[in-house]
Amino acid sequence: MPAISFLNVLIFLSVSSLVGWYLYRKLLMVVDAFTPKNLPLVKKRLARTVVALMSLPAIPMLLKEIPPLRETGITYTLFFLGSVWGIWLFLALLVFVPADLTMLVWKQARRVFARRRTKSLIETQTTRANVARTRDDNPPLMPEKSSDYSPSRREFLKKAAPSMIGFAFPTVITGYSLVNNRMNYVVNQMTLSFPNLPSELRGLKIAHASDIHSGAFMSQRQMEEITETLNSFHPDLVALTGDFVANDKNEIEPFVKGFRNLKSTYGTFACAGNHDEWVGIETVEAAMKQHAETLLRNEHRIINIDGAPLNVIGIDYTRSRTAYLDAAMKGTNPDGFNLLLCHHPDFFTYAKTANIDLMLAGHTHGGQIALDVAGVELYPIDILYKYPRGLFEEGEQGKQKLYVNLGAGVTGAPLRTISPEIVVMTLV
Template identity: 30%
Template sequence: MIFALIVVPVLGLFFGVHRYLWCRLVRDTTTPGGRPRRVGTAALFVLPLLALGALLAGRAGLPFLLQQLLAWPGYLWLALVLYLVLGLLAGEAVRAVWLRVPARRRDREPGDGRPTTAGPTTAGPAVPAPAPAPGARRIPVPSSSPTLLPPRTPALPPLPAPPRRLFVARAVAAGASLAATAAVGYGTATTLRGPVVKRVTVPLAKLPRSAHGFRIAVVSDIHLGPILGRAHTRRVVETINRTSPDLIAVVGDLVDGSVADLAPAAEPLRALRSRHGAYFVTGNHEYYSGAAPWVDHVRELGVHPLENARTELPGFDLAGINDLAGQTEHAGPDYERALDGRDPARAVVLMAHQPVTIHDTVRHGVDLQLSGHTHGGQMWPFTYVAAATNPTVAGLARYGDTQLYVTRGAGAWGPPVRLGAPPDVTVVELASLRA
């Protein structure tokens, strides 16, 4: 019952949006029965089905090759739908104003005083002939010799123009389509170029002078799946290794799929290099994909999982908690277990996928929490949604005595599009107040 209450409105909205797109992009811009209308109608029937297929293929257990074939057109179409709708909604205002402006009449009716397009004639105004004098002899004028005047050249009618409403509809549709395509193209290129490197310095009161300048490469939300594969992992690993970090923190959402399908895509993680190793905590998408097999596989790749666990490093403790989604498998976050037995005089850095756990983190006296999950909003205007649903959407913030850093992530979920929130790997440099 609850499932139906959620799915039915969502599907209604989904197909309602596509009905709106058909009206504005096809019905209003083409003539009935014409080939453009038939092609446009077919496209707006097939593309929504591809999008639904891309969303449901993984959950339905379809072969991975089929998931890949559906993912590219399906997810890119979803991104295009977003920006097409925004562009067309903006065009509604243009349409309303444009159609209210009176159209200029291209031609005036004859006799309105405007010169015609005929050329000038040599004939002057007509002058009446003088009356003959009394008794004068009339000389008849031969009818075969009439007075000849230059012929008048008829004005050419103007070329027929499209109806005003059709012209406005086509202009708005073309503008929205061009803007949406440009936005999605730019966002896709931003994702496929790989993450940029950000650097931030975080002072910790408990950090000893010996650990001053310790650099942690923080990466999250790589999202290996049907679209982002082995080449994407290689780009992320190369970006991290170029920073020569002391430690690597992989803060969840590594994958969107099973180990059987994505093990080759994750293989480049073996090449991660740092002085004190690489560590991993689960994100919500690991629990959608089979968290336990992925934890084991990540360990085989040389990355150390921290499942509600802690390890001591030179100058501070590094702890990690499971994601909140693990509660469905009785494997949720456990602060007591992760922080049990630690020396409160030592600084502790906590890896936790979702920033919403920050308030529990503050209560447990953690100095710094490293998180991801938000993607920085990934695609404008979802940046505003992410900001409204997370305590910090990206960057460094302070909550009491605890600091929180949220990375925008290195990949993308769903559409491989990042617009207004470019992917990043962040080098967090710890600073001692005693240095």
């Protein structure tokens, strides 16, 4: 895993201070409406609470740098709490920042319009004053205030209610991601049509899983359940597209044991992800070999299916190193169907120029957190990747395809509003 640098710490402290101050101001609006009498004391307590919360995500990262504390329960507990808090805070900012910017623009617009009306108001006020002198000197009776009028209630609705509504949104979404979707697998079955597919390969069934992330939030038993699900579809070939572990070498053994009972006609093939590189690809490769799981490292295997060649190609983690693919494709059957396993989806930009027919990838997790309600889609991950999630078809008649798996596990924050995914595709 990448080491923590001084620059990382400086950036974290700067961002945390800025966001913490912004959050403190928002919380103060709510607190001010409920406890006006004890406000000075409450302000101090609120400030301490915000400082503690903003420090929470950093504590487990520091503990992970201390070997005796790296794999302890307290570290994982703090990591979990820090992740939940981080996601909640991100969603809260997603609500408040656009709302505040909109309100700022609105106030500025009102000031501009008010200035334009000033000249005409001065003229009309003079006329109204003259008319008023001719009226009866007796002042009009003022209407009685309604019995339910309450200045304090109006002030509460003006100051606190918008903030409370804003805080409710991230709370609901975060709770939903914790309770409902982290292990609620979706099996996505699909049929992919290729105009150049040999008749012998029609009906070939490929089971695809990615981003397992064995570790604190993906147990061996959970991986065995994924294996059982994959086996239930009786695939001809199983493809695993990287990130088998989270952050530590100790997570490799549970992974290989969790998937050792995978069954398919032609075997299990895999490529490495960035997390696998962090813990050591050689160690991962050696462990997988013991259970007949083939990790393809810039290489290929040719599978003969009723006389038709299938080139199964796998490369190490990369976004743009075409040399990996060049090395992997040396010796492939030129008449074969080319199936590429590559962890990073944006490598498809280069793969499609190398006559790859189908590329399977992962890496993005679909962002893990997204909004997809009543036809409204908001996937922040779409901004970061050219090919962020799902199926992409390019070339004449869509003959070259990429599928980006949403992943089975989690990374960073152990939260998902996007359901984990297992894909079963049939080639026709």
